[in-house]
Amino acid sequence: MSNAEKIIQEIDVFLEKSMLKTSKTTKEELIHFIEEKWSEADDEKYDHYTAYIIMNRMIQEYIWKKDFSNMMRWLGLSDLHKASQKNASYIRNYYAGQCCLECGHEEKALEYFNICYAENPDYIFSRAPFCYEFFNKHLENPRDLSHREINEYEYTDYPPLQLxxxxxxxxxxxxxxxxxxxxxxxxxxxxxxxxxxxxxxxxxxxxxxxxxxxxxxxxxxxxxxxxxxxxxxxxxxxxxxxxxxxxxxxxxxxxxxxxxxxxxxxxxxxxxxxxxxxxxxxxxxxxxxxxxxxxxxxxxxxxxxxxxxxxxx
Structure with a gap:
């Protein structure tokens, strides 16, 4: 009988508790707990959507640590999840490139961005500015980015609210x-x-x-x-x-x-x-x-x- 659901739930509760304002859990403790529990769960964990969220959390934690090898390991694990397979390959390659860039590995980021660009030339330019601005510098014929509209999710710089x-x-x-x-x-x-x-x-x-x-x-x-x-x-x-x-x-x-x-x-x-x-x-x-x-x-x-x-x- 699969133990995946029980263990994924344990990790989820631990994560919830770690995010409380009263929590004393360190990032190192969080990473250690998830790594240990993840290894105990059988392969049905790749069918649980909460597991996919946990995997992406671990990717972000290793980006924070600037631990490129472990970040790449969890990127590989996330590709095994059925939720990841629902995304087009150019989306997965863009995400991998963004993670590599955030982790400080520009050469690997450029490799993934080039694959994404070959499959869908416009996608990367619809995403995060720090990614497409980096990638554009490496294009043989860079795009003119001077007329790009402000992303609807970018905040306007208002005067401070003092409360x-x-x-x-x-x-x-x-x-x-x-x-x-x-x-x-x-x-x-x-x-x-x-x-x-x-x-x-x-x-x-x-x-x-x-x-x-x-x-x-x-x-x-x-x-x-x-x-x-x-x-x-x-x-x-x-x-x-x-x-x-x-x-x-x-x-x-x-x-x-x-x-x-x-x-x-x-x-x-x-x-x-x-x-x-x-x-x-x-x-x-x-x-x-x-x-x-x-x-x-x-x-x-x-x-x-x-x-x-x-x-x-």
Whole structure:
């Protein structure tokens, strides 16, 4: 009988625990645990999608260590997974080239990029700028990249959002918290409208009131969420412990991004906030607000779901 599913689940839980704010697990400990468990699992592990995610995590860990040989070993292992085989060969070769470049091995990266380019000349130029800019320098006839459009996922450089109370509460190391200004098509706007600027100013001037209101509303909903996620007694204390007050959220949440929407009421925009949370690393937590009111609590997508704001108008 296969042991793959059980072991992959053990690795997945270990990874989840290692990502908690309270975790003391080092990268070296994480790598050692996964290597050991992976070797114990039989070949049915190559049929489990979670295993494919784990394999890509190990590739990234070895890129971080600049350990080229082990990174290449895990790239080879990932090619054995059925999920990898669903991708066209030029996609797999591009990914291998990107990993090699990130790991500091330009010669091998160029080898993979050339294979990708031979199969699909346009694909690499639709991907990460640091890859196509590197590759373009080695082309006999380089492409003109001066008129390339900004990738829709690249952030606009806005003035910093200073929320000192938030940073202290969540023990965040970043000097600034990320935010995005959305236009009527939910694309990134280059600058805020006057109403959106009102919202940014209100957020900074009333940051304690807003955060306390958010967490108090979340505290009311928290028992319901605990029932939904149904953590075992063994794991509940780490992922979703019982809470008596809002201070208990400090080690469980981290703010990711503030979304300043284009939906306006009384000259102020609706603002969505996404959080990473200990109990759902995949979907996160999202909250839609208007000034100091909480409109909706849900998954991370709630933070930019303008329908939640429009229903409140």
């Amino acid at each position: 000192e109370y938030w940073k202290v509460f969540f023990n965040e190391d970043e000097d600034e918290l990320s935010y995005e200004i959305l236009d009527e098509d939910d694309d990134y706007a280059e600058e805020p409208s006057s109403e959106q600027q009102n919202g940014l100013d209100y957020l900074q001037e009333n940051q304690k009131t807003i955060l306390d209101t958010i967490l108090n509303e979340l505290l009311k909903k928290y028992p319901e969420l605990q029932k939904i996620y149904e953590y075992s007694e063994e794991d509940k204390g780490e992922f979703m412990p019982d809470l008596k007050d809002i201070q208990g959220f400090a080690p469980l949440l981290s703010p990711n991004c503030f979304y300043i929407t284009s939906v306006i009421k009384d000259h102020y925009p609706y603002i969505g906030i996404s959080f990473s949370c200990s109990w759902d690393s995949e979907h996160g937590l999202g909250i839609m607000t208007h000034k100091n009111r909480v409109i909706e609590i849900g998954g991370a997508d709630t933070a930019f779901a303008t329908w939640a704001a429009e229903e409140d108008l």
